Amino acid sequence: MLKTNKFIQSYSHIRNNTVSKNGTLLFENASEAFPDFIKAAYNALDTGYPKFFKMDNLSKLAFLAADVLLKEIPSATNKEQNIAIVLSNRASSLDTDRKHQASIANKEDYFPSPAVFVYTLPNICIGEISIKHRLFSENSFFIFDRFSAEHLADYTNGLFLNNKAEKVIGGWVDFDTDTYEAFLYLVSDKGSIPHNKKEINRLYRL
Amino acid sequence: MSDLKQELKAKIIEQLNLEDISVDTIADDDSLFGDGLGLDSIDALELIVMLDKDYGIKLLDPKEGRKIFESIEVMANYIAEHRTK
Numbered sequence: 400m401l402k403t404n405k406f407i408q409s410y411s412h413i414r415n416n417t418v419s420k421n422g423t424l425l426f427e428n429a430s431e432a433f434p435d436f437i438k439a440a441y442n443a444l445d446t447g448y449p450k451f452f453k454m455d456n457l458s459k460l461a462f463l464a465a466d467v468l469l470k471e472i473p474s475a476t477n478k479e480q481n482i483a484i485v486l487s488n489r490a491s492s493l494d495t496d497r498k499h500q501a502s503i504a505n506k507e508d509y510f511p512s513p514a515v516f517v518y519t520l521p522n523i524c525i526g527e528i529s530i531k532h533r534l535f536s537e538n539s540f541f542i543f544d545r546f547s548a549e550h551l552a553d554y555t556n557g558l559f560l561n562n563k564a565e566k567v568i569g570g571w572v573d574f575d576t577d578t579y580e581a582f583l584y585l586v587s588d589k590g591s592i593p594h595n596k597k598e599i600n601r602l603y604r605l
Numbered sequence: 606m607s608d609l610k611q612e613l614k615a616k617i618i619e620q621l622n623l624e625d626i627s628v629d630t631i632a633d634d635d636s637l638f639g640d641g642l643g644l645d646s647i648d649a650l651e652l653i654v655m656l657d658k659d660y661g662i663k664l665l666d667p668k669e670g671r672k673i674f675e676s677i678e679v680m681a682n683y684i685a686e687h688r689t690k
Contacts, residue, residue: 452624453647510658513650514621 401556406590408566410602411467413460413581418444420467422605433579437463448531453514454524455495456579461486461524461572462531464581468568469532483537483564484525485554486583490575491542492521524572537563546571546582548599555586555594571603609681617677620655621648633678641676649674661689 412419418426418440426443428436437459441451446466454462465484472482495518502511517523522540529538537558541550551569558564570583582603586594592602614628617637621644635641638649649670656662656673662684664670673683 449624452622510654512654514647517647 401553401560403556403559403594405556405559405586405588405594407592407594407598407602408585408587408590409468409471410570410582410584411464412605413440413464414579418463418467425467433574433577450527450531454527455492455515455518457488457492457494457521457572457574458518458524458527460574460579460581461583462527464570464572464583465528465568466531468583468585469528472532481536481564482532482534482566482568482585483555483558484528484534485539485541485551485558485567485569486522486525487541487543487547487551487571488521488573489543489545490573492519492523494574494576495519528568546603548596548603552594552596552599559586569599606681606685609685610677613677613680613684616655616659617642617652620651631677633681634676637674637676637680644674656684659690660684660687662687 409421416427416429416431416436417424426440428439431439433456437456438452440463441459444463444467446463451459451462469482495515499511499515499519502515503509521542522538525538525540528534529536539554541554543550555567555569558567566585566587568583568585570581572581572583573579584599584602592598610633611628614631617623617631618626618628623642626642631642638644649667652674653664653667653670656664664673673680
């Protein structure tokens with residue numbers, strides 16, 4: 400396993416109708432379905448990015464979880480800080496893939512939506528984060544059967560050891576039908592939580 | 606024509622997911638792209654699909670959309686002249 404002397408500077412969770420950062424609850428709305436919940440969270444967290452409403456569910460989830468972490472870093476300096484993004488999930492872009500498939504299933508009513516089609520890749524959510532925060536950095540999206548702290552830690556350390564990034568946002572962002580979960584963390588020189596498999600797993604399960 | 610303009614405004618807001626914009630806040634001569642409603646290239650493709658699906662108008666050259674989608678006024682005039690449904 401590759402090793403570096405880096406730290407988890409901050410982390411965020413979006414799950415069970417809650418948004419939290421570093422274990423502190425930022426927003427909760429227990430009674431809402433995902434579309435209403437994420438819209439309410441967007442408003443409550445003062446996100447101020449109207450293109451959010453054009454995104455698919457996976458991108459909204461990833462975007463908001465990342466925004467919570469990146470808000471603390473001035474966007475004008477993001478390029479210089481070279482923040483890479485390494486995300487993963489299980490369902491890929493299946494939620495949007497199904498919507499696209501439904502729009503092309505009937506040859507007599509064949510009107511696929513370009514706005515849906517553009518989200519039929521899971522890594523598009525990284526693009527949405529990068530556009531908002533002006534990141535021009537390395538990025539990767541992996542599909543796993545389950546959350547893999549080891550793979551994320553190894554890949555992140557590889558980026559650092561090869562001088563491909565000064566900071567890395569890593570994590571898991573998964574959306575499929577009625578289930579969703581986001582866990583993102585920012586790895587840098589700052590912080591008190593060592594960046595390793597054990598700590599990533601611990602924070603994921605918080 | 607007035608009904609068609611109102612219909613277009615409502616369709617654009619709904620289909621392009623324009624949050625915090627209502628039918629009343631879109632003027633007939635507002636630019637749909639750039640400094641107006643701020644639509645982007647994917648929105649332009651959505652509008653092309655909408656013309657086909659709802660009004661039976663097929664734009665074979667996407668560049669045609671640049672003029673047709675200038676404003677609600679221009680769009681409504683084009684649809685009124687070319688619609689097949």
